Amino acid sequence: MKAIQVVKPGQIEIIEKDMPEIKRGNEVLVKVRMVGICGSDMHIYHGTNPMATYPRIIGHEVAGEIVEIGADVKNVAPGDKIVLEPIQTCGECYACRKGRNNVCEKLNVYGVHIDGGYQEYLVLPENNVHKVSGQLDWQEAVLVEPFTIGAQANWRGDVREGDIVFIMGAGPIGLSVLKIAKLKGAVCIISDLSDDKLAYAKEQGADYVINAMKDDVKEEINRITGGYGANVTIDAVCTTKTFEDCIALTSAAGRVVTLGFNEEPSQIPQLPITGKELTIVGSRLQSNKFPEVIALFNEGKIQAGSFVTHQFRLEDIHKAIEQIETEPDKVRKVVLEVN
Numbered sequence: 070m071k072a073i074q075v076v077k078p079g080q081i082e083i084i085e086k087d088m089p090e091i092k093r094g095n096e097v098l099v100k101v102r103m104v105g106i107c108g109s110d111m112h113i114y115h116g117t118n119p120m121a122t123y124p125r126i127i128g129h130e131v132a133g134e135i136v137e138i139g140a141d142v143k144n145v146a147p148g149d150k151i152v153l154e155p156i157q158t159c160g161e162c163y164a165c166r167k168g169r170n171n172v173c174e175k176l177n178v179y180g181v182h183i184d185g186g187y188q189e190y191l192v193l194p195e196n197n198v199h200k201v202s203g204q205l206d207w208q209e210a211v212l213v214e215p216f217t218i219g220a221q222a223n224w225r226g227d228v229r230e231g232d233i234v235f236i237m238g239a240g241p242i243g244l245s246v247l248k249i250a251k252l253k254g255a256v257c258i259i260s261d262l263s264d265d266k267l268a269y270a271k272e273q274g275a276d277y278v279i280n281a282m283k284d285d286v287k288e289e290i291n292r293i294t295g296g297y298g299a300n301v302t303i304d305a306v307c308t309t310k311t312f313e314d315c316i317a318l319t320s321a322a323g324r325v326v327t328l329g330f331n332e333e334p335s336q337i338p339q340l341p342i343t344g345k346e347l348t349i350v351g352s353r354l355q356s357n358k359f360p361e362v363i364a365l366f367n368e369g370k371i372q373a374g375s376f377v378t379h380q381f382r383l384e385d386i387h388k389a390i391e392q393i394e395t396e397p398d399k400v401r402k403v404v405l406e407v408n
Contacts, residue, residue, distance in 0.1 A: 072085075075123060076123065091192055096195070097145060098136045102133045103132045103210070103404050104383075104404065107215070119330065128186035132153075132207050135149045153191075155179035188407075189407055207406075208380070219249045220245075226350070230255070234300065237281075238307075239261035240401070247259055297320045298318055312327055321346065378400055378402060379400060382405065
């Protein structure tokens with residue numbers, strides 16, 4: 070069967086590998102139907118993801134169909150439409166015992182530490198697959214995983230009804246944060262450098278948009294909030310500058326959420342953190358957010374099919390990468406169809 074492997078940074082190839090087989094009673098065989106290309110996949114391709122190992126079959130945004138089940142599998146059956154929860158954890162460390170398995174001491178992520186979904190078939194433990202409605206099309210099902218990232222960021226920021234939430238970045242993750250925050254009843258401001266992306270964010274429910282290339286972001290936030298700042302600032306751009314800006318743009322008693330893995334240190338003084346008693350948290354992957362997000366998709370409360378702007382065949386991975394890298398302003402989400 071075909072698979073897409075990053076052999077080393079800058080080298081991605083279509084390879085042939087053996088069809089996987091169920092070997093344990095708790096496993097299922099999945100026919101992969103669609104995978105999303107995430108920013109982290111591109112980082113692995115470019116060699117800028119400090120967590121990845123090589124060679125690696127990438128891909129953690131996966132939607133597929135159950136083909137076969139092991140003897141001990143109880144919650145899914147052949148023919149079920151499923152999505153991948155792309156983390157394996159120990160269940161025993163401090164983080165796991167606290168329900169924070171996304172930062173397990175022995176965390177393995179599909180497509181990063183272990184081979185992921187850019188292949189025709191996968192064998193997975195039952196607890197790594199979640200059934201979704203058969204009425205969801207594949208382009209929506211494949212977006213469940215990115216929306217769990219948005220749900221996690223909202224949870225980490227303790228977003229509540231009436232909060233003013235400022236989201237930096239109107240890419241797929243910023244947009245997923247936006248949709249979840251709006252469902253929670255927040256007032257949402259979102260910034261980006263692209264007018265097209267901001268126009269789409271407005272269509273998706275943003276109350277205010279800011280073009281950070283054209284407007285003074287701090288002045289706009291102060292104008293919108295009456296000088297108080299955003300109650301929750303969520304950084305989905307993740308540069309040293311945006312992280313520094315979060316501190317200045319967040320209100321007293323506010324929360325800052327960063328999703329970045331940038332290893333370059335930022336210059337942040339202690340005074341505004343202590344003076345405003347800010348809560349600053351990281352948000353990584355998700356912890357137990359799949360049931361919540363799947364319910365929102367199944368009930369039609371999240372309708373995200375328009376997020377996908379480009380679709381390619383698995384074999385056209387090089388064309389897909391070229392599209393992402395040469396026309397980034399025209400891309401929201403690129404997916405690969407697996408025949």
